[in-house]
Amino acid sequence: MMICEVKEMAFGLADMLFPPTCLTCGAALPGRGEDPFCAECLSVIQYTVPPLCTACGLPFTTIQGADHLCEECIRSRPPFSVARSLGKYEATLLDAVHLFKYHGKISAGEALGRMMARAPYDSLATGEYSLVIPVPLHPKRLRERGFNQSLVLSRQVSNRFNIPLDFLTLRRTVHTEAQVKLSGRKRRTNVRGAFEVTDKDRIKGHRIVLIDDVYTTGSTVTECSKVLMRNGAHEVAVLTLARA
C-alpha cells in the first residue's frame, strides 16, 4: 500500500472520529478545506478593499476613487513604505485571533497566517522583499503566552513567498504594558525605545516585510520600522492580519 493511501485512510478515520468543525462557530464542515471556517463565518469577514491610504493602508469610507494619502500620513509620513491588512478586526477575524492569542490555539493562527499570505495586496508586491520579520515579544510576555503570535503568522508568509524568516535580529528589550489597554498617545510613548537590532549586518540593505497580528494605531509597527530603518534596512513594508 502506498504511503499516500495510508495517509488518506488515516485522515478518513480522523474525520469520522473528529469531524471537522468551524473554528469560530463550531458548525460541521463538509471536509478539511484550506480554511477551517464555515461559509457563514467566512462571509462575514470584512476584507480590506480600496480606496486606501497609499501609506498606512487606512480604508476610506468612500466607495469610489483612487488610493491616496490620508490626513495623518500627509502630516507625518510613517517610517514604513506601506502597511496592509487582510481585513477588519471584528466578527470572524476577532474571534479567531482571540482563540489563537489568548487560548493558545496555534492551528487557528496557522490558518489565519495562510489566509493572510494568500490575499492580494496591490502595492505590496511581495516578490521584491528579501526578509520577513515578526514584531517580537518581550521574553517575559513570551514565557506567559508560550508563543509569539506574529511569528506563527510570519512562518506562513515566509513559506508562501519563499522569503527567509528572521525572528532573532529584531528584539524587544523593554517589557511594556499591553497596548490593548492604552490610548493612542500612550501607545506611542509606551513602545518608544522598546526594540533593538542585535546585528545590523543581518538587515542591512534588506527590503523587509514586518508582520504583526493587529494594527490599531500603528505605534508598534512604526517604532519597529524606525529601528529597522535606523539600522540600515532599505525598506520596511508592514503586513498585519487585521486592522482595528
Ligand SMILES: [Zn+2]
Ligand atoms: Zn462558522
Ligand SMILES: [Zn+2]
Ligand atoms: Zn495613512
